[in-house]
Amino acid sequence: MKKIKTEKKRSGRLRTLLLLDRIVICILVAVIACASAALVTVILSQGVTANGRDLETDPIRIYIDQGHNPAPHHNLGAQGNGLYEQDLTFSIGCMLAELLKEDGRFEVCLSRPEESTVLGTDRDSSLQARVDGAAQFEADYFISLHINSFTDDSANGIEVHTARMGDESYAFGKRLLNGMLDATGLKSRGMKQSGDLFVLKHATMPAVLLEMGFISNQNDAAFLQQHPDLFAQGIYDGIVDHFESSYILSVNILLYIIAISAISMIILIVMGKIFLRKMPKGR
Numbered sequence: 001m002k003k004i005k006t007e008k009k010r011s012g013r014l015r016t017l018l019l020l021d022r023i024v025i026c027i028l029v030a031v032i033a034c035a036s037a038a039l040v041t042v043i044l045s046q047g048v049t050a051n052g053r054d055l056e057t058d059p060i061r062i063y064i065d066q067g068h069n070p071a072p073h074h075n076l077g078a079q080g081n082g083l084y085e086q087d088l089t090f091s092i093g094c095m096l097a098e099l100l101k102e103d104g105r106f107e108v109c110l111s112r113p114e115e116s117t118v119l120g121t122d123r124d125s126s127l128q129a130r131v132d133g134a135a136q137f138e139a140d141y142f143i144s145l146h147i148n149s150f151t152d153d154s155a156n157g158i159e160v161h162t163a164r165m166g167d168e169s170y171a172f173g174k175r176l177l178n179g180m181l182d183a184t185g186l187k188s189r190g191m192k193q194s195g196d197l198f199v200l201k202h203a204t205m206p207a208v209l210l211e212m213g214f215i216s217n218q219n220d221a222a223f224l225q226q227h228p229d230l231f232a233q234g235i236y237d238g239i240v241d242h243f244e245s246s247y248i249l250s251v252n253i254l255l256y257i258i259a260i261s262a263i264s265m266i267i268l269i270v271m272g273k274i275f276l277r278k279m280p281k282g283r
């Protein structure tokens, strides 16, 4: 009889402890959930990027390579429909730089700050000078501006080249492509893998090469001549989109959730151990 009473007492105490255990776990989960929500809100409102970087105090450094040299020098661009690639890329680069500078979250370096700027002494050294310029500037991103040309003048549209597919350069390039397509309404030729392009191969930071339409195509050329600002605007929109995107934020949130989960697990294990120690020993 006494034994049964003790057993009842013990199982009652065990049930109370288990109940307490569950209440504590529920409170903990609630506290962690509230803390997570609060911190995610703070992260979202501060616009922190993937590297935990605050763009207000630590701007993104962007090197804009305007592709070619001015005539009559070496490393000239394509020409067609009365237009010169190097002149268009020079203008678009300058417009893009202005948009980025006005934003305040970016710092910019142009390969040709002046129309008369000439890089290198031949084609190879000219390309090397652009890669070196970006490294000296300690750029976070390298954008090379070009305009396509082809013997078949029906070829048209915008394409973006990166050395590899699926990496940071690719993600960045894809947003720039979408930005340009939205701003200009020109045809998309998509993302292209071009690991052998000199600047993409040798840049030491994420790098993209933009082919902003075909100078050999009448419609593209006319559009480039009339609306160079829309290319600059589209690229700018793509850059901003890249840093404000849910992709970047989701990386932050994912890392944060992993960290919170790990902390929760540790707390639960510690709590579990304390409770197990307090539990009445079985027969």
Ligand SMILES: [Zn+2]
Pocket (backbone or CB within 6 Å): 067, 068, 077, 078, 085, 145, 146, 147
């Ligand atoms: Zn070119």
